[in-house]
Amino acid sequence: MNPPSSSFLVLLYLSLLFPPNTITGTSHATGEVGVLSSSSRWIVDQNGRRVKLACANWAAHLEPVMAEGLDKHPLDDIAGAVRSMGFNCVRLTWPDYLATKASIASLTVNESLRRLGLVDSADAVAVNNPQILNRTLMEAFKDVVSTLEIHNIMVILDNQISIPGWCCSKFDGNGFFGDEYFDTDEWIESLKIMAATFNSSSNVIGMSLRNELRGPRQNVADWYRYMQMGAEAVHSMNPTALVILSGLDFDKTLTFLYDKQVELTFKGKLVFELHWYGFSDGGDWENGNINVVCGNVSKNMLARGGFLLEQGWPLFLSEFGVDIRGNNPGDNHFLSCFLSVAAELDLDWAIWALQGSYYIREGQPNLDETYGVLSWDWSKPRNTNFLQRISAIQSPFQGPGLSNRSLYNVIFHPLTGLCVLQNKMNRKPVLGSCAEYEAWNYTSGHNLVLKDSGLCLIAEAEDNEVKFGTNCESLSSKWELITDSQMLLSTKINSNGSIVCLDINPDNNLITSSCKCLVEEGSCSGESQWFKIVYSNREESSSFSKLLSV
Numbered sequence: 001m002n003p004p005s006s007s008f009l010v011l012l013y014l015s016l017l018f019p020p021n022t023i024t025g026t027s028h029a030t031g032e033v034g035v036l037s038s039s040s041r042w043i044v045d046q047n048g049r050r051v052k053l054a055c056a057n058w059a060a061h062l063e064p065v066m067a068e069g070l071d072k073h074p075l076d077d078i079a080g081a082v083r084s085m086g087f088n089c090v091r092l093t094w095p096d097y098l099a100t101k102a103s104i105a106s107l108t109v110n111e112s113l114r115r116l117g118l119v120d121s122a123d124a125v126a127v128n129n130p131q132i133l134n135r136t137l138m139e140a141f142k143d144v145v146s147t148l149e150i151h152n153i154m155v156i157l158d159n160q161i162s163i164p165g166w167c168c169s170k171f172d173g174n175g176f177f178g179d180e181y182f183d184t185d186e187w188i189e190s191l192k193i194m195a196a197t198f199n200s201s202s203n204v205i206g207m208s209l210r211n212e213l214r215g216p217r218q219n220v221a222d223w224y225r226y227m228q229m230g231a232e233a234v235h236s237m238n239p240t241a242l243v244i245l246s247g248l249d250f251d252k253t254l255t256f257l258y259d260k261q262v263e264l265t266f267k268g269k270l271v272f273e274l275h276w277y278g279f280s281d282g283g284d285w286e287n288g289n290i291n292v293v294c295g296n297v298s299k300n301m302l303a304r305g306g307f308l309l310e311q312g313w314p315l316f317l318s319e320f321g322v323d324i325r326g327n328n329p330g331d332n333h334f335l336s337c338f339l340s341v342a343a344e345l346d347l348d349w350a351i352w353a354l355q356g357s358y359y360i361r362e363g364q365p366n367l368d369e370t371y372g373v374l375s376w377d378w379s380k381p382r383n384t385n386f387l388q389r390i391s392a393i394q395s396p397f398q399g400p401g402l403s404n405r406s407l408y409n410v411i412f413h414p415l416t417g418l419c420v421l422q423n424k425m426n427r428k429p430v431l432g433s434c435a436e437y438e439a440w441n442y443t444s445g446h447n448l449v450l451k452d453s454g455l456c457l458i459a460e461a462e463d464n465e466v467k468f469g470t471n472c473e474s475l476s477s478k479w480e481l482i483t484d485s486q487m488l489l490s491t492k493i494n495s496n497g498s499i500v501c502l503d504i505n506p507d508n509n510l511i512t513s514s515c516k517c518l519v520e521e522g523s524c525s526g527e528s529q530w531f532k533i534v535y536s537n538r539e540e541s542s543s544f545s546k547l548l549s550v
C-alpha cells in the first residue's frame, strides 16, 4: 500500500521533486519574504504573493526552557532536517518566564538541565552542541531562531504557557487570563519583551499570543479584552509581525468571531489559529463509520473556525497531529480526513510536532514523542511514508500571485498523499506526485475530464484498472461523489449497471472496486477509496518535475 517502499527512495523522491526553495510557497528564501501581511484569507509577502505556512511545532516551553533535542543532534542539522522534510516554518513555543524571570532566562543551558537532574542530557548537549552548553537560556533560544534563519525557515513565536512545563490541562493554572499562574500584566510584559527581542529577526514573521485558552474561567468578554491588549502590545514593539489569536476551549473554537470581530488599531496583520486532533472528535474515529465521521467533523471544523476563511481572515491550523508510527487506527482515519480538508481549504498549518523526544516531559526523562516527525534520537524521519503524505499540502494549491492560470481541479488521494495524473509514457491514469500539476475538470455532468484533451476517466469491470476514453456520455464515465464524506467517487459498470468506486490496488494502480464503508456498514477502513477534488491554479514551477514523470 505504501508507495515507494524503501525510505531511501522516498527521500530521493522528495528531495528531487522539491528542490530547496521551490517547496512551500516560498520560491524565494524566507530572508527575502520579508514582511508578511494578510490579504483577505491569504498570508502574502510584500509583492502580494501568497506565502503558505507549512510549519512544524518545536517545543521550547517545558521545564528546561530550551528547544528540545539539542542533546540529541546538532542544532544546524536539525534546522537542515526541518527544511529537507519540506517545512518552511517553525512554530517555536516559549513560556512567559523565559521573558519575565531573569532567574530563568539567565540560567545557562548546563545549569538548567542539571538543576532538573538531567545530567545525561547536559553531557549530551556538550557532545552535540558544545557551543550552546554555556549559553543562557535566552541566548540559546536566539541561537535556535538565528540557525533557522540561516536555513530560510520562518519562525512563529508561540506563547504556550506561563510556568515552564508540559501544556495543557484545564486545571493547570495557566489556562485563562487571571488563573493562578496567568497574570495578565506579566503576560503582556512577556509579549512585549519577546516582540522587541525579535523585532530585528527577519525570519520571525509572527507571534501567537497564547496557546489553547481553556478552563473554568474562560469567557468571551475577557477573550476580546485581553487578546486585543496582547495584539496591541506585540504591535507596539514589532509592527511587522503577524499577530495570531487562539480560540477558546483548547483552541477548538472561534465561533464567537462569527458575529463580532476584534477591534485593533492596525490592519493587515491579524491571523486566527485553530487546533484539530483526532482525539478531540470524541472517540468517533475509533467507533464510527469513517465516511459519516469525516463528513461530520469536516462540517464541525468549518463551524468551529473554518468560516473565517469565507469571511476573509487567514486561519492557521496551528496544531494537528497523529501517532506518526501509524499505530493508532483512530489517528489513521483522522489523518486521511484531515489531509483532505487541509487540501480543499488550502490551509496554512503547523504539525504537532517536530520533536522526536523531550529532555523531560511530565516527569519522564527522554520521553518518546510518537507524534514527532523526527525519530526519538532526532537522526531521521520517524516515518518517511508519512512525510510523503503531508508533502502534498506543503505547497500552495492556489492563492494570489502564484499563477496566471485559471482554476482547475486536482484529484487528491489522502491515503498516499498522491494525485491522479496521466502517465506521460503510456497515457494511462496513474497516481503520482501532486507537484505534477495535472489539470482536471470535474464537470457539472459528472465527468472527470483531463482539461483540454477531451479525455475522460472511464471504469471497466469491477476490480479492473480504469482508463481514459472519449465516450464521456457512457454510464461508466459519470462519477458521483457519495456518502457524507463526499470522497467516494462512484460510477456504474456499463455492462450491468452495478455500482463501483474508484480505488487503488496494492500496486497503487487505479481500479474500481465495490464501494466500502457505506453508511450501513458501520466501522471499517475504506480510505483507499477516498479522493478529494480540490481547486488549484498551480503552475509548473520547473521543468524538473516533468523529468520524473511516473
Ligand SMILES: *[C@@H]1O[C@H](CO)[C@@H](O)[C@H](O)[C@H]1NC(C)=O
Residues within 6 Å of the ligand: 110, 111, 114, 133, 134
Ligand atoms: C556544566 O556544569 C558542570 C557541573 O556544574 C561543570 O562541571 C561544567 O564545567 C559545566 N560546563 C560548562 C561548559 O559550563
Ligand SMILES: *[C@@H]1O[C@H](CO)[C@@H](O)[C@H](O)[C@H]1NC(C)=O
Residues within 6 Å of the ligand: 134
Ligand atoms: C561559561 O561562561 C562564563 C561566563 O561567560 C565563563 O566565565 C566560564 O568560563 C564559561 N565556562 C566554560 C566551561 O566555558
Ligand SMILES: *[C@@H]1O[C@H](CO)[C@@H](O)[C@H](O)[C@H]1NC(C)=O
Residues within 6 Å of the ligand: 196, 199, 200, 236, 237, 238, 239, 240
Ligand atoms: C522594530 O522595528 C521597526 C522596523 O521594522 C522599527 O521601526 C521599530 O522602532 C522597532 N521597534 C523596537 C521596539 O525596536
Ligand SMILES: *[C@@H]1O[C@H](CO)[C@@H](O)[C@H](O)[C@H]1NC(C)=O
Residues within 6 Å of the ligand: 281, 282, 284, 288, 292, 293, 296, 297, 300
Ligand atoms: C457529529 O459531531 C458532533 C460533535 O462532535 C457529535 O456530537 C455528533 O454526535 C456527531 N454526529 C455523528 C452523526 O457522528
Ligand SMILES: *[C@@H]1O[C@H](CO)[C@@H](O)[C@H](O)[C@H]1NC(C)=O
Residues within 6 Å of the ligand: 401, 402, 403, 404
Ligand atoms: C502573470 O502575468 C503577468 C503579466 O504577463 C506577469 O508579469 C507575471 O509574472 C505572471 N505571474 C506569474 C506568477 O507567472
Ligand SMILES: *[C@@H]1O[C@H](CO)[C@@H](O)[C@H](O)[C@H]1NC(C)=O
Residues within 6 Å of the ligand: 407, 408, 409, 440, 441, 442, 443
Ligand atoms: C469545466 O468545464 C466547464 C465547461 O465544460 C467550464 O465551464 C468550467 O469552468 C470548467 N471548470 C474547471 C474547474 O475547469
Ligand SMILES: *[C@@H]1O[C@H](CO)[C@@H](O)[C@H](O)[C@H]1NC(C)=O
Residues within 6 Å of the ligand: 461, 462, 493, 496, 497, 498
Ligand atoms: C455485474 O458484473 C460483475 C462482474 O463484472 C459482477 O461481479 C456483479 O455481481 C454484476 N452485478 C449485477 C447487478 O449483475
